Amino acid sequence: MARGKVQLKRIENHVHRQVTFCKRRAGLLKKAKELSILCDAEIGIIIFSNHGKLYDLATKGSMEQLIERYMKSTRGAQIGEAEAKLNLELQEEIINLKQEIQLLQKGIGYLYGRKTENMTLDELHALEKHLENWMCHIRTAKMQIMFQEIQLLKNKEGILTAANGYLQGKIYEQTGIVEMPPDLTGFSYPH
Structure with missing residues (x-):
C-alpha cells in the first residue's frame, strides 16, 4: 500500500x-x-x-575536521572568484587608462603646435573636456594659494598692529605723557 x-x-x-x-x-x-x-x-x-x-x-573523521576542510574549500573558491573579478576590473581599467593616455598624448602634441585637423570630433570633445578640467584645477589651486597668502598677510597685520600699539604705549610711558592720543586701529592703551 x-x-x-x-x-x-x-x-x-x-x-x-x-x-x-x-x-x-x-x-x-x-x-x-x-x-x-x-x-x-x-x-x-x-x-x-x-x-x-x-x-x-x-x-x-570528526566534525571539526570536516568544517575545517569546508572552510578551506569555500575560502579558496571565494578567493578565486574575487581574483578573477579583480583581474577583469584591472584589465578594463588598464584599457581605459591606455585610451586616456593616447588621447592626452595627442592633446599635448596639439598644445605644442600640432594641427588639430587630423583629430576626430570625439577626440576634440574629449580634449576640450580635459582642458576645461585642467583649467578648473589650476584656478582652484591658484585661489587656494591666494587665500592662504591673504590669511598670512592678515595675521601679519594683526601682529604688527599689536606690536605698534605696544611700542606707542612704551613711548608714551617713557616720555611721561599722561593722556595718549586715540589710536586709529582701535587698540586701547593701559594707563
Whole structure:
C-alpha cells in the first residue's frame, strides 16, 4: 500500500511534531551513512532541534575536521572568484587608462603646435573636456594659494598692529605723557 503525499507545512500538535522530528532525523542520518558508504563520500550533517539540542554526524573523521576542510574549500573558491573579478576590473581599467593616455598624448602634441585637423570630433570633445578640467584645477589651486597668502598677510597685520600699539604705549610711558592720543586701529592703551 502506497502512502499519500505528505503536505509540507509545520505540524501544529507538539507531540506529533516531536515524534516526526525523531523519526525523520533518524532516517536522514541513516541515509547519510548509506550514501557515505556506497559512494565513499565524506558527509557532515548538523541539526538543531526546536529545543536547541544539537545533533551532528561526520561520516569520516570528526566534525571539526570536516568544517575545517569546508572552510578551506569555500575560502579558496571565494578567493578565486574575487581574483578573477579583480583581474577583469584591472584589465578594463588598464584599457581605459591606455585610451586616456593616447588621447592626452595627442592633446599635448596639439598644445605644442600640432594641427588639430587630423583629430576626430570625439577626440576634440574629449580634449576640450580635459582642458576645461585642467583649467578648473589650476584656478582652484591658484585661489587656494591666494587665500592662504591673504590669511598670512592678515595675521601679519594683526601682529604688527599689536606690536605698534605696544611700542606707542612704551613711548608714551617713557616720555611721561599722561593722556595718549586715540589710536586709529582701535587698540586701547593701559594707563
